[in-house]
Amino acid sequence: MPKLLIKNGRVLDPASGRDEAADVLIKGGLIVRIGPDLHATGAITFDAQGLVVAPGFIDMHVHLREPGFEHAETIETGAKAAAAGGFTSICAMPNTHPVNDDAAVTRYIVERGRRFAIVNVFPIGAITKDIAGEQLAAIGSMKAAGVVAISDDGQPVMNSRVMRRAMESAHSFGLPVIDHCEDLNLSAGGDMHEGLQSVRLGLRGIPASSEDVMVARDVILAETTGARFHVAHISSRRSVEIVARAKANKLPVTCEVTPHHLALSDCEMPPYDSNYKMKPPLRSAADTEALIEGVAAGVVDAIATDHAPHPGSEKMQEFEKCPFGIIGLETALAVTLEKLVHSGRVSLMRWVELFTTGPARALSLNRGRLEPGLPGDVTVFDPELAWTYDVNRSFSKSRNSPFHGRSFRGAQVATVVGGRVVWQRER
Amino acid sequence: MPVGLLGIEGLERSEIEAILNRAKYFQPPPHQSFGRHEFLKGRMIVNLFFEASTRTRTSFEIAAKRLGADAISITASGSSVSKGESLVDTLNTLVAMRPDAIVMRHAASGAPHFLARYLPLTPIINAGDGTHEHPTQALLDARTILDHRASLEGLRVAIIGDIAHSRVARSNIHLLAKFGASIVLCGPASLLPAELASIAPGVSLTYDIREAIRDADVVMMLRVQLERQHEAAFAASEYFQFYGLRLEHMDLIKPDAIVMHPGPINRGREISSEVADSQRSAILNQVENGVAVRMAVLERILVSHAETAH
Numbered sequence: 001m002p003k004l005l006i007k008n009g010r011v012l013d014p015a016s017g018r019d020e021a022a023d024v025l026i027k028g029g030l031i032v033r034i035g036p037d038l039h040a041t042g043a044i045t046f047d048a049q050g051l052v053v054a055p056g057f058i059d060m061h062v063h064l065r066e067p068g069f070e071h072a073e074t075i076e077t078g079a080k081a082a083a084a085g086g087f088t089s090i091c092a093m094p095n096t097h098p099v100n101d102d103a104a105v106t107r108y109i110v111e112r113g114r115r116f117a118i119v120n121v122f123p124i125g126a127i128t129k130d131i132a133g134e135q136l137a138a139i140g141s142m143k144a145a146g147v148v149a150i151s152d153d154g155q156p157v158m159n160s161r162v163m164r165r166a167m168e169s170a171h172s173f174g175l176p177v178i179d180h181c182e183d184l185n186l187s188a189g190g191d192m193h194e195g196l197q198s199v200r201l202g203l204r205g206i207p208a209s210s211e212d213v214m215v216a217r218d219v220i221l222a223e224t225t226g227a228r229f230h231v232a233h234i235s236s237r238r239s240v241e242i243v244a245r246a247k248a249n250k251l252p253v254t255c256e257v258t259p260h261h262l263a264l265s266d267c268e269m270p271p272y273d274s275n276y277k278m279k280p281p282l283r284s285a286a287d288t289e290a291l292i293e294g295v296a297a298g299v300v301d302a303i304a305t306d307h308a309p310h311p312g313s314e315k316m317q318e319f320e321k322c323p324f325g326i327i328g329l330e331t332a333l334a335v336t337l338e339k340l341v342h343s344g345r346v347s348l349m350r351w352v353e354l355f356t357t358g359p360a361r362a363l364s365l366n367r368g369r370l371e372p373g374l375p376g377d378v379t380v381f382d383p384e385l386a387w388t389y390d391v392n393r394s395f396s397k398s399r400n401s402p403f404h405g406r407s408f409r410g411a412q413v414a415t416v417v418g419g420r421v422v423w424q425r426e427r
Numbered sequence: 428m429p430v431g432l433l434g435i436e437g438l439e440r441s442e443i444e445a446i447l448n449r450a451k452y453f454q455p456p457p458h459q460s461f462g463r464h465e466f467l468k469g470r471m472i473v474n475l476f477f478e479a480s481t482r483t484r485t486s487f488e489i490a491a492k493r494l495g496a497d498a499i500s501i502t503a504s505g506s507s508v509s510k511g512e513s514l515v516d517t518l519n520t521l522v523a524m525r526p527d528a529i530v531m532r533h534a535a536s537g538a539p540h541f542l543a544r545y546l547p548l549t550p551i552i553n554a555g556d557g558t559h560e561h562p563t564q565a566l567l568d569a570r571t572i573l574d575h576r577a578s579l580e581g582l583r584v585a586i587i588g589d590i591a592h593s594r595v596a597r598s599n600i601h602l603l604a605k606f607g608a609s610i611v612l613c614g615p616a617s618l619l620p621a622e623l624a625s626i627a628p629g630v631s632l633t634y635d636i637r638e639a640i641r642d643a644d645v646v647m648m649l650r651v652q653l654e655r656q657h658e659a660a661f662a663a664s665e666y667f668q669f670y671g672l673r674l675e676h677m678d679l680i681k682p683d684a685i686v687m688h689p690g691p692i693n694r695g696r697e698i699s700s701e702v703a704d705s706q707r708s709a710i711l712n713q714v715e716n717g718v719a720v721r722m723a724v725l726e727r728i729l730v731s732h733a734e735t736a737h
């Protein structure tokens with residue numbers, strides 16, 4: 001059995017509160033021991049001197065585009081980008097072609113993940129057949145095949161009755177419901193956040209209220225059905241308030257925020273640059289501030305990238321014709337370190353939580369902790385390393401990033417999955 | 428001047444003044460046609476219109492020809508765009524034929540800005556992009572106002588109608604604000620987003636047309652753009668009653684105030700026939716100034732571009 005010994009790092013583990021110089025020994029794919037001055041004969045040694053060693057980071061919201069849109073991304077390339085971003089586990093949204101709305105598709109994704117992905121791939125099943133918002137998908141059998149949640153991400157369930165039934169069903173199978181909260185009537189035709197910038201640029205707006213009313217609806221339905229409800233890519237001040245209130249009322253409501261919604265506001269988009277076009281849109285600076293406060297106050301549970309690859313042919317068009325979404329796996333750590341930790345808004349420990357115990361709890365994954373017996377997934381990073389992101393060197397098949405050419409302080413250095421170093425920064 | 432002309436918002440006041448002064452030089456004497464010049468002899472200008480237009484396209488064409496340039500007009504329906512070619516590829520193809528400038532109208536806001544990023548060497552002149560800007564319209568409107576007033580500073584200008592979807596309004600707001608005019612915007616609530624008040628200095632909003640035009644020096648009426656209405660944002664049946672400009676309003680504006688409209692006008696929808704054809708109406712002056720202003724713009728961009736290109 002191969003052994004990996006990660007030596008001399010600063011071990012940061014939110015679950016146990018551990019923050020000290022220690023070594024981590026992984027054997028047979030599992031964590032064996034954490035402690036000072038470990039030795040293991042025959043072990044491969046990784047010297048983490050000057051680096052932080054944390055539980056493997058989990059991105060609970062990515063689009064891998066396979067099956068169906070392999071020109072934009074595959075499970076293999078998306079997983080490589082994830083590893084290069086410091087992630088050891090990713091959760092794949094179901095809006096593929098075919099949609100992941102039954103066990104056969106789920107099994108296909110799980111199987112492709114096992115064969116081709118260098119990180120763990122957890123599928124998320126659809127809420128409704130074909131994400132059409134009408135008939136429930138085969139939720140129970142998808143769960144049996146391996147989905148960790150259900151979501152109609154990108155094509156939200158507008159019919160509240162269908163959402164109610166979905167929550168009842170998900171609750172009975174012990175799955176959380178992740179909703180991309182958007183009232184499609186309020187947002188119809190919109191291309192960017194509704195505000196001064198959209199008015200200036202003559203682009204149709206997506207009001208923050210289109211998110212807020214659906215977050216409120218889903219919180220109410222979660223309360224009446226008992227389901228666990230998770231808000232995908234929360235972006236507005238009012239939505240954060242609604243989630244905070246739900247949490248204060250002890251409801252099983254969680255939420256995630258993307259790095260780009262924390263780091264960018266609508267004012268920062270170069271005019272009509274489609275690499276800044278996503279859903280939900282970049283909101284106002286006041287919303288961005290509310291998201292950071294939400295993270296600091298513990299309202300936000302996780303950071304998730306919403307990695308959404310699109311080929312250049314689709315993004316190089318008139319702004320209103322371009323699809324929504326940006327890639328984000330390789331920049332997530334650096335963008336959020338800068339915005340949250342280096343700015344002094346949250347501690348490094350809290351930041352690690354957002355990538356580990358936070359998403360693990362929202363999805364009931366038995367991961368995200370450095371604990372003997374758990375899978376040997378580790379993320380090694382350097383909070384100070386200076387580097388510049390070159391999207392043309394990305395492992396993703398797509399190039400749609402607003403962070404191309406940006407210089408950062410702090411970066412992932414190595415990614416360990418099941419005791420194997422699957423990616424390491426060139427040094 | 429930067430390469431091309433994408434909008435008024437990014438223009439310096441001095442640049443606008445230079446264009447307006449030059450346009451005055453190009454204005455023909457009464458009842459005569461525009462003079463022929465050779466300033467752009469040997470130059471080629473492509474008019475690329477992805478959206479229907481009569482006055483803008485024709486006046487750009489006349490302007491180019493009166494300056495001695497060759498002008499070619501292409502409409503989307505007769506081009507390879509209808510075969511599914513992307514905008515970038517269409518422009519790349521045209522650029523390979525070495526025009527000196529491309530005049531473009533497009534239904535998508537920002538289409539010329541997007542192209543300018545990928546084709547930085549060929550000047551692009553925005554002849555109207557979606558619901559964003561229509562810079563030469565604002566320039567010709569300013570020229571028209573200045574034919575009736577000594578300066579734009581301190582003028583009270585009312586703009587009435589579908590402001591949200593109007594590129595004419597946006598360009599005019601930016602231009603007038605740069606010269607210290609006070610601008611009152613008026614229209615149905617859903618076509619008058621509150622954010623407009625912060626788009627430029629000196630802008631205020633009202634839902635009451637009488638309040639908007641009171642003591643105005645200039646009243647600009649906008650066309651009701653039913654083709655840009657994706658939803659019923661107001662009751663079309665009562666539009667004229669609340670936002671249409673009629674003779675009874677003429678007592679509220681200054682005695683020597685002018686009424687403008689970018690055209691095409693919808694008589695009886697946003698403006699009554701009596702007002703459109705009245706002494707106050709400057710609508711045909713606007714059309715006339717369209718040629719003079721576009722001559723000034725083409726000359727300025729092409730001459731300065733050629734001088735700095737090498």
